[in-house]
Amino acid sequence: MTWPSAEPLTTGDLRLEPLRVADAEEMAGVLADESLYRFTGGSAPSLSRLRARYRSQVRGASSDGTQGWLNWVVRVAPDRAAGFVQATLEDHGPVRVASLGWVVGPAWQGRGIATRAAGAVLGWLASRGVAEFRAYIHPDNAASQRVAAKLGLRPTALVLDGEVRWVSGPHTPG
Template sequence: MSTRPRARRVRILRAEPIRTQRLRLDPLRVDDAAELAGALADPALYRFLGGRAPDEEQLRRRYADLVEGSDEPGVSWCTWTVRELDGGRAVGMVQAVTGPDVGGLRAVISWMVGTAWQRRGYAVEAAQALVEWLRRRGVRTVTAHIDPRNTASAAVARSLGLVRGGDHHGEEVWTDRPRHG
């Protein structure tokens, strides 16, 4: 009998289509850059992120990297374009970076909804669908890193059941309580 420890199987997640009552979350494609460059062009969206709104070519390069995935073993980059069901117009995006954690997987999530579609509950609806999708795939711990001045994103995090749990590089870390059993 071998006394060598068994190698753990590392689970890689891939974005899959998700539907909600009003939205469709489609796995990100490089070609989504054209539409999202317009939907996410308002400079106000970047006041807590730093920098400026990327143009279409910058998004194409960024999305090509995201679609290719992480080089880090066991880490998945799952990104979706959020679209209205009625008409299919892109209104934003959600993302989960997943990796191994004690007893399962963990995910750091983020969301962004274009200014023209804010205050409709789209960020909450898309983020809730994302968290449910993650849970069905074994993710036990979900966190989000939010600028302390971003009260709108803090409200989304609260609606997901996340609680403020500390600071990391100037951002508040919102997390759920790890699930056991």
């Protein structure tokens, strides 16, 4: 299976750069605020744990090849990391599906960064044949629900691990 590789993207004042292991140090600061884990659980990753995670993610695919992994660091002027957007790609029959995720550090929240960054990724993926988009969002996470709605996703009745599946596209069971 051949998956696309993340490419640099720009939208307005935001730059989305493909993830590198070297981004871990700066991103550890962005991801350090415990409020980011209110809905997802867990806690802020240590620098060594984040480096290990990034080493895995930059491979671009699961070890069995059934998933493609795309990750971008979201940067704001003058060149500061504000968060990330990620997409996990899978093929469901003839339909390529992307599960999107986004995190914006508390210092940058409320400025539309998640919507613009995730929207840029969604558009880029759609231009590469992705037909369906999903996001899994905790039912109490109103901010992420607003982002998903602005991206054209809608909630379904399906709940996985306490998160509601939001979808867009022609192939939207559950």
